[in-house]
Amino acid sequence: METYLCKLNSVISAKIVLSNENEIIELHILADDNRHSKQISRDIQSLLISKFDMDIDHKRISIAQIKGEKVDxxxxxxxxxxxxxxxxxxxxxxxxxxxxxxxxxxxxxxxxxxxxxxxxxxxxxxxxxxxxxxxxxxxxxxxxxxxxxxxxxxxxxxxxxxxxxxxxxxxxxxxxxxxxxxxxxxxxxxxxxxxxxxxxx
Missing domain, CATH: 3.30.160.270 (Alpha-isopropylmalate synthase LeuA, regulatory domain)
Incomplete structure (x- = not known):
């Protein structure tokens, strides 16, 4: 999942935290500032649903955006x-x-x-x-x-x-x-x- 998340536009890195039942409890994203965090969050939700059939609450997604960190x-x-x-x-x-x-x-x-x-x-x-x-x-x-x-x-x-x-x-x-x-x-x-x-x- 982290590999696919890294391929989303503006995403630099991704870290998934799982529960003992292998459910996503936290999803930490490091992204550039080229896109709004809400757009990135929606892309993440769409990818997880379409690729892994997993619906995740947007509240579990944490996005940190750093200016200038994108590969130029x-x-x-x-x-x-x-x-x-x-x-x-x-x-x-x-x-x-x-x-x-x-x-x-x-x-x-x-x-x-x-x-x-x-x-x-x-x-x-x-x-x-x-x-x-x-x-x-x-x-x-x-x-x-x-x-x-x-x-x-x-x-x-x-x-x-x-x-x-x-x-x-x-x-x-x-x-x-x-x-x-x-x-x-x-x-x-x-x-x-x-x-x-x-x-x-």
Whole structure:
């Protein structure tokens, strides 16, 4: 439920408090100030009814709005802090650390250590770090990564599906390989998600 609530317009984060009978007794929402709290509350009630068949009294919904806390696309620039790649026998683990101001966001992914899958692991780990940044898990799905030769240089192209509360959208991003292919994969991933559709987050 918290994952779906995070996808509502203006919602930044959500925390649900349950009773011993697994009923919602408190629902705490952190939101930006782009929309009125009553609109956000109605959206929350509508989502819970339509998606989970759960009718909640608006009095149980607590909404805190913070000015300027919404992710602004004009300032949606995450920097690469570090990329760690380790292998144990036939399995690889990737950790991508992204930075924004003085905060760090980490994403980890592991799987079979093949040449093609290692690139996918880099993309998945990058998306997990981004989801940590926007505080909305299960928002981005890595669909594919391809390498091309364009203008005599190696180009990384990624395809990513973005899921919002009511639809999905396919995004693409690209980056040339300058020094390190791992860095290019992360940059291509960030290029894909840095799109106007992130206003919905």
């Amino acid at each position: 696309l004009k300032d949606f620039r995450l920097k690469i802090g570090s990329i760690e790649f380790s292998t144990i026998e036939k399995r690889a683990t990737v950790k991508v650390v992204l930075e924004k101001d003085d905060k760090v966001f980490e994403g980890v992914a592991s799987g079979p250590n093949t040449s093609s899958n290692s690139l996918k692991l880099l993309g998945i780990a990058s998306l997990k770090a981004v989801e940590q940044f926007v505080n909305c898990p299960n928002t981005f799905i890595l669909e594919d990564i391809k390498t091309y030769n364009l203008a005599g240089k190696e180009l990384i192209v990624v395809g990513i599906t973005y899921l919002d509360s009511s639809s999905e959208q396919l995004l693409s991003g690209s980056a040339y390989v300058h020094r390190d292919i791992k860095e290019a994969v992360v940059k291509a991933t960030l290029d894909a998600i840095n799109r106007p559709m992130l206003k919905a987050l």
